[in-house]
Amino acid sequence: MTIHANDNRSREMKPPVASEGVVGWIRKNLFDGWFNSILTLVVLALLVDVVPPFVRWALIDSHWLPSGAGCQEGPGACWSVITGNLRFILFGFYPHDLHWRPLLAMIILVALLFYSRNRKHWHKALLWSWVTGMVLMGILLRGGVLGLAVVESAQWGGLPLTLLLAVFGLTGAYPLGVLLALGRASRMRAVKTLCIVYIEMIRGVPLISLLFMSSVVFPLFLPEGVTVNKILRAQAAIILFTAAYIAEVVRGGLQAISRGQYEAAESLGLNYYLTMRLIVLPQALKIVIPPSVSILISAFKDTSLVVIIALYDLLKTTKTALSDPKWMGFSAEAYIFLALIYFFCCYFMSNYSRRMERELDRNL
Amino acid sequence: MPEKQPQTRESGAPIIEIIAMHKWFGDFHVLDDIHLKVARGERIVICGPSGSGKSTLIRCINRLEMHQRGRIIVDGIELTNDIKNIEKIRAEVGMVFQHFNLFPHLTILENLTLGPIWVRKVPKKEAEEMAMVYLEKVHIAEQARKYPGQLSGGQQQRVAIARSLCMKPNVMLFDEPTSALDPEMVKEVLDVMISLAREGMTMLVVTHEMGFARSVAHRVLFMDYGRIVEENTPTEFFNNPQHDRTKLFLSQILH
Numbered sequence: 240m241t242i243h244a245n246d247n248r249s250r251e252m253k254p255p256v257a258s259e260g261v262v263g264w265i266r267k268n269l270f271d272g273w274f275n276s277i278l279t280l281v282v283l284a285l286l287v288d289v290v291p292p293f294v295r296w297a298l299i300d301s302h303w304l305p306s307g308a309g310c311q312e313g314p315g316a317c318w319s320v321i322t323g324n325l326r327f328i329l330f331g332f333y334p335h336d337l338h339w340r341p342l343l344a345m346i347i348l349v350a351l352l353f354y355s356r357n358r359k360h361w362h363k364a365l366l367w368s369w370v371t372g373m374v375l376m377g378i379l380l381r382g383g384v385l386g387l388a389v390v391e392s393a394q395w396g397g398l399p400l401t402l403l404l405a406v407f408g409l410t411g412a413y414p415l416g417v418l419l420a421l422g423r424a425s426r427m428r429a430v431k432t433l434c435i436v437y438i439e440m441i442r443g444v445p446l447i448s449l450l451f452m453s454s455v456v457f458p459l460f461l462p463e464g465v466t467v468n469k470i471l472r473a474q475a476a477i478i479l480f481t482a483a484y485i486a487e488v489v490r491g492g493l494q495a496i497s498r499g500q501y502e503a504a505e506s507l508g509l510n511y512y513l514t515m516r517l518i519v520l521p522q523a524l525k526i527v528i529p530p531s532v533s534i535l536i537s538a539f540k541d542t543s544l545v546v547i548i549a550l551y552d553l554l555k556t557t558k559t560a561l562s563d564p565k566w567m568g569f570s571a572e573a574y575i576f577l578a579l580i581y582f583f584c585c586y587f588m589s590n591y592s593r594r595m596e597r598e599l600d601r602n603l
Numbered sequence: 604m605p606e607k608q609p610q611t612r613e614s615g616a617p618i619i620e621i622i623a624m625h626k627w628f629g630d631f632h633v634l635d636d637i638h639l640k641v642a643r644g645e646r647i648v649i650c651g652p653s654g655s656g657k658s659t660l661i662r663c664i665n666r667l668e669m670h671q672r673g674r675i676i677v678d679g680i681e682l683t684n685d686i687k688n689i690e691k692i693r694a695e696v697g698m699v700f701q702h703f704n705l706f707p708h709l710t711i712l713e714n715l716t717l718g719p720i721w722v723r724k725v726p727k728k729e730a731e732e733m734a735m736v737y738l739e740k741v742h743i744a745e746q747a748r749k750y751p752g753q754l755s756g757g758q759q760q761r762v763a764i765a766r767s768l769c770m771k772p773n774v775m776l777f778d779e780p781t782s783a784l785d786p787e788m789v790k791e792v793l794d795v796m797i798s799l800a801r802e803g804m805t806m807l808v809v810t811h812e813m814g815f816a817r818s819v820a821h822r823v824l825f826m827d828y829g830r831i832v833e834e835n836t837p838t839e840f841f842n843n844p845q846h847d848r849t850k851l852f853l854s855q856i857l858h
Contacts, residue, residue, distance in 0.1 A: 499700060499702055499704035503698075503700065505667065506665055507693065508691070508718065509717075509721060510690055517721065522708050
């Protein structure tokens with residue numbers, strides 16, 4: 240063993256050709272053998288072909304004035320479609336002079352998210368600040384109290400609506416998914432069957448059909464005169480859909496907990512509820528953070544499907560802005576902007592989850 | 604030494620009474636007509652070849668396994684399907700496992716206080732003070748704020764013993780407590796168990812540590828094929844085994 244290790248060290252100590260500095264790095268990572276060298280050259284050629292024109296289009300020749308002056312003549316990107324419609328894309332038909340309210344609501348949300356990141360803040364107070372924050376955001380959006388003018392939910396739109404659907408969708412879906420997973424792992428035959436049927440049925444149906452059902456079919460079953468808010472119906476569909484996927488992921492986590500953990504908890508006299516709450520779920524949910532976040536990210540993007548039931552989420556407001564003849568032909572710019580917003584949010588989520596895993600790492 | 608002497612078993616009602624108990628795993632008859640009375644303060648070592656049903660026997664006593672025929676009465680309460688009774692008995696009966704089964708997401712101190720706080724409804728501060736006393740007893744108080752993953756196997760098993768003791772049990776069950784340990788850590792765990800025995804705890808220990816059986820047990824049971832084949836005082840058991848299977852087992856285990 241030791242001789243072998245010494246061997247390695249002496250081999251390492253021979254002066255390498257050039258393994259350090261820029262040249263060394265390039266040699267090692269880009270021109271390591273003829274195949275890699277060819278690949279490097281091909282990629283370089285492609286980049287030269289693509290990057291400079293894109294930079295010229297996106298930055299050098301581009302137009303930024305909200306009026307859209309010069310857009311029709313020049314070859315460059317017309318970012319005016321964004322600057323000219325920014326407030327409409329972000330807030331939809333929300334009354335123009337009240338835009339500060341959804342903006343404030345979003346700031347509260349982001350602040351809460353950042354505050355919750357630190358394990359030191361995980362006390363009962365955090366739960367209450369979330370409850371307060373949620374109520375406050377609702378009040379800000381809806382109005383009607385504290386002298387705030389009422390804004391009907393039909394006027395809500397843009398980024399606040401997307402975030403609303405996502406945040407409430409995910410906070411609603413997660414507990415429901417955990418319950419479904421526990422139900423599916425249950426020894427009670429009826430509960431188990433019910434959960435399996437639910438999960439398999441929901442997973443076998445596309446989200447779009449659920450959204451259609453919630454907006455077209457569901458109202459048919461309501462007594463005359465009773466209506467349920469359209470956003471609420473879409474929200475319910477998203478929750479029911481996402482919960483089925485979360486249930487399966489959490490079930491995987493439950494299976495990873497050894498029989499011994501249950502037995503240790505039971506032998507202390509803990510009942511089923513306490514065993515799950517104190518011993519099994521904390522460990523199982525930690526294990527399934529990465530796959531859960533995948534589901535949350537895709538659920539976040541899936542909220543854009545509500546366009547098909549005519550809710551003015553971020554995608555729909557963008558499309559509406561583009562339907563103005565003045566901005567015909569500039570959809571690329573608008574969609575790039577949209578993609579950046581979605582990317583930013585999703586990247587934030589995946590970063591958030593990685594940080595969460597670090598905080599919870601306990602030498603398992 | 605006085606603590607080696609078996610107590611008179613007739614003093615008071617038995618704390619555990621098992622009458623004509625049977626258990627099957629599918630077609631396999633794991634426990635076959637078990638009769639056992641354990642007096643308060645009695646210490647019993649159960650040994651036998653693997654698959655003989657010794658672990659299953661003690662796991663039936665706090666109903667981690669369900670028996671299918673016969674009766675088990677623990678501290679005056681009969682084990683039935685009544686979940687409240689089962690939970691009551693489990694709180695009275697401590698259990699130490701082969702693989703420790705500490706809760707890896709909780710600190711050592713939290714592992715110890717969990718049962719008292721949630722099952723016994725002891726105030727948190729009081730539970731922590733008590734936990735420190737027991738950690739002191741198993742010589743591991745300085746590790747209270749660490750997580751189980753940061754401790755050696757022997758330390759973890761001592762924590763597991765302290766965790767059971769925090770529930771102030773009347774009986775302690777040990778399911779091969781030293782089998783998963785590195786050899787050099789066996790002694791520290793056995794020492795803790797011996798000091799527990801000196802305090803008069805009722806103990807049922809499944810183990811192959813024959814030295815422990817010799818010095819601590821009042822009775823040694825030998826099990827094979829789901830039956831209690833032989834039971835005797837340690838001296839008689841080791842020096843004068845009656846059964847052929849006992850002799851064979853002892854010859855294999857004592858080199």
